[in-house]
Amino acid sequence: MPTVIILAAGRGARFLAAGGTCHKLDASLAGHSVLHHVLAAAEASGLPWHLVRPAGGTAGMGASIAAGVNATLDADGWLILPGDLPLIRPLTLQRVASALASHCVVVPRFRQRAGHPVGFARNHLTALTALSADTGAASIVRAARVSGGVRDLALNDAGIIYDIDTPGDLVRARRIVRRRALRDNTP
Template identity: 55%
Template sequence: MPTHPSAPVVLVLASGRGERFAASGGAVHKLRAPLGGATVLEHTLAAVRASGLPWHLEDVGHPGMGDSIAAAVRATAHAPGWLVLPGDLPLIRPDTLRTIAAALADCAVAMPVHQGERGHPVGFAAACLSSLMALTGEQGAASVVRKQAQQGRVRQVEVDDEGTVTDIDTVQDLERAAQLLAARG
């Protein structure tokens, strides 16, 4: 993991059970599903590595998304911020990760928006540390975003990256991601 003391840490969340993917007919865990010569998670990690940002993989089983985020933030509590990136976003582009990281310079929360749809990663500045470490359950960090939005400290960043909104929850999502990946060349 590269060390950039002033850069936020990308938190790759890979703790989920992938139940919707299995229910849709998936034969393996969604993060291990093959996609264009690699697994879903390998694609996500390749983009994170290519971004040059420091990163942390949170792949210990946790009861919910909030628990996973809290554990990952605790493990990287020294960081000046975090980009919360679910491991099932294999089409995310490295430049988008850098864009969201840079956006944290003047806000508490930065989130990508692609064609009107909010996506990931959601960036959080160090001011959100205690709120992120207190998360539990399935809800993720939505409560932290709402709290910061009430204070006018959330910035939406328009991005031209379908990878921010292309998560893999079903076999059909995987097929769509494969088509998009093929179209990228």
């Protein structure tokens, strides 16, 4: 079974520079932190998950991915999920994990836009653990695409592309959460 690697190691500098008063992952969204929503989705998916959030929050994307994969070496594969996607749905994580059973790399898409989590099969272990600094896994996806090992998975979940980078993004996310709550509670 693949493990969801939740990346929460960044500084959140853009959020703070745009007027945020705390780290974006700690910002409140519907009574919980942004990160709490991501962790809750991972938990509700039923998939194992691992949080990468070193003290100081200064690890780059590549180093964070490598740390998460190294911490979960027994996994069948990995779903790489940034911690600033609070609208992600548990079913989305399950669908990416299911697609990973028959593909080396799975790239979820919403309306033709690539999103997260990107899934990597176990055969990418060496490449993922070799990542460092702020270089993410895009080069692994490109190489897999050349060999025909990528599945682009169309999903009806805007949460795969809706990240929180500015206080304005947080305001929009609050509106979306309110609309979802109203829709889900309508008889």
